[in-house]
Amino acid sequence: MLNTETPSTRHPDLDSYATPALLDAFIADQNAAVAAVQAAAPQLAAAVDAALPRIRAGGRLLYAGAGTSGRLGVLDSVELYPTFSWPRERAVAVIAGGASAMFVAVEGAEDDRAQGAADLAALQPGPNDVALLLAASGATPYVLGAIEAARAAGALTIGFANNPGAPVAAQADIGITLDTGPEVISGSTRLKAGTSQKIALNTFSSALMVRLNKVYGNLMVDLKATNAKLVRRALALTVRASGASEADAQAALAQCDQHVKTALVMLGRGVGADEARALLDAADGSVSRALHP
Template identity: 45%
Template sequence: MNDNLNMKITETRNPASEELDTKSTSEIIKLINEEDATVAHSVAETIPEITGLVEAIVPRMRKGGRIIYVGAGTSGRLGIIDAVECVPTFSLEPGRVVGILAGGEDAMFRAKEGIEDSQAKGKEAIKEHNVNELDTVIGIAASGSTPYVIGAVKTARKLGALTGAVVCNYNSELAENVDHKIRAVVGPEVLTGSTRLKAGTAQKMILNTISTTVMIRLGKVYNNLMVDLKATNAKLRERARGIVTEITGIDNKEADEILKAADYQVKEAIIMIKRGCDLAEAKNLLDESQGDLRSIIG
């Protein structure tokens, strides 16, 4: 390995996986599993930094801001996955959590590695998304040195946006150019440099934690129930019914009737039952409470 690669722990060789190609199938799988088991501990060490970022995001989201993930390759794809899943899970309006991937949508399915080498293209992407001071731009890069992502966060910061970074190296240019740096140092990969392994797992855990905690703080969860889900298929309608019966104590048949009357909006259905009101009044109560169900029904 040359000196440049040795500066990045994500590019160094893992002593535990020496002679990897000579091991049996079960030995390889066991080794990968053992290395994966260390990831949660590395993520746990970033809890204070994640907390600071989440607490800074929430007031911006309340005012209409967005979370914008920016990454290349695996990192960028993970950002898109998290962004897409926020819509059905929390009935979030499309565009409130966004994933920007170097190379665009096509790069989700086919690698376009060269695009990530340009800071200018990262800058362009931020400007195309009309980033402003209410937005939060989170750069994701295991190495912390991806030019595209660095260009994006630098530009976002100049535009007044809150910025964060999710990296897997101790020292990185990306982390030094944001307001909130989250460093989950998972160590060398089983397959040298393949950061879709432990680093990718750590990144997904962190993004899940950020978005889920933000949504909880925004009132999109009651107790530990997904009261803002978008019931768009049979499985989710069944889950919606279960949530309504759990919170209100009514039976399945009545829950189905109320949910239909509420256009399968779970919060509204629960308020209609608990407060004995119609859908319009339930919506007014939610508007007044900024979507906080607990403040309405206790």
Template identity: 50%
Template sequence: MTSTSNPRDLRAELENLTTEAFRPELAEIDRLPTLDIARLMNGEDATVPAAVASCLPQIAAAVDAIAERMAQGGRLIYAGAGTAGRLGVLDASECPPTFNTAPAQVVGLIAGGSEAMVTSVEGAEDSADLARADLDALALTPADTVVGISASGRTPYAIGAVEHARARGVLTIGLSCNPDSALTAAAHHGIEIVVGPELLTGSTRLKAGTAQKLVLNMLSTITMIRLGKTYGNLMVDVRASNDKLRARSRRIVALATGADDAAIERALTEAGGEVKTAILILLADLDGPTATGLLSRADGHLRAALRAARG
């Protein structure tokens, strides 16, 4: 898909988008006291979770499809422009420290590349060709998933990414904030979080951005739960890359096992710092190599490894 070249046509297209709608009742918001504006914004934000809730079946179906492919070695790839792209990059960047994923396992693509994270890259969002080139650089496989993110649901970069991926047999998901969007039509799974017009006309970094962040949280987090990256609500695959995370690792082992500090230190040393392995060592009274082998055969699922250890 290419962008609408005629400015008049583009204006008409934007006027038909829910996310671009003008709210005359807010036309004098700049004359209100600061606290009143804050109350208005807070009230607007409070409507977003309900909009997300209406799409939970679509979100769950997308998660199950993503997890099935990632279990086969596939990647989760986000693609978007502007705020939508930045949110995808943010979610991808948080997966390695939270779930110990490889850096290439969850990827965020933003139109215009890394420069676009901090500044506008003119014309990047209007290029479907750029999206195709960015995906080709990743050497897509049928086990991958591409999530196109666009508040309007019409951004050529996001649609181009989804169309290109789908043509190569890749699972595709479209995340937008307008009903019956072109992005949904292009994807296998459409998730349309219709949050309504923004407080500031067309500023989709507000409610639409919040809605997209909530959905991306779900897509990555629940997928990782399905892949065995958690034990209950404990992040047992957390990567202890700094003092805070090392302290959190010890606390997670303590919560999962009830062991004392000395036993936890011994288990983590035996496990090479791997939280999940340390928990298995303590709960099943195993040595490090045995626990590591059981987890490997259980595809990293701690509960399955525990069942195998206990016979």
């Protein structure tokens, strides 16, 4: 029996717990998710380093999964645009059962290997693309079909699974095993197995974005200021990183469509928006190098 399906021996009387003890059991069990990702750090680092040149060459991040894993892939792909101004067309996710499976479970769809291959192939993957294949069991047919299609197109494949020796990890170019063990509720991989996948995806994509110069220091300076909250955040980040007054920061941001990176170079180098953009382009998007060539 797979580790993720094996009944936990730690809480055999879970249904009799009082609410505080019940919550303690669920919360404490999540520690295993963090430990599993920490153990997989070398493989995650290898994945970031292998993905980086492909993404720099214009490749995309392509996600495929089913159920909870599929929804986590969609979540990671969607959040890269507002957080890092990553183009939507360069982070694309497919999920077993189609887009509606984000909201209504389509359980049988995960068993369709041919559909997984077809959905991934429909994205027209190429050698510069990076496919992230997610399956808690590590043997989901839909995801295995997606791996086949990605590999056939020459894309880099990175497989995430929660069981040692899983086909999803073994068949990918880089396998990342997040060995979270049995769940508190037996087989419910939306618990710590899902948590570990969320942490791993956050870690991978955030590290990749840092390497792509989407961050200045530890500040999120390439965000898309698409609502009032993010406009305020852009102003606060510009003031903090530049040391300029709020009025000067606001004036700079108004001239560059609220783009923090551009505003920082404008303020730091005493140039206009067009020249600041040119300096950033020459520095491969690095604020540090644009400010201190």
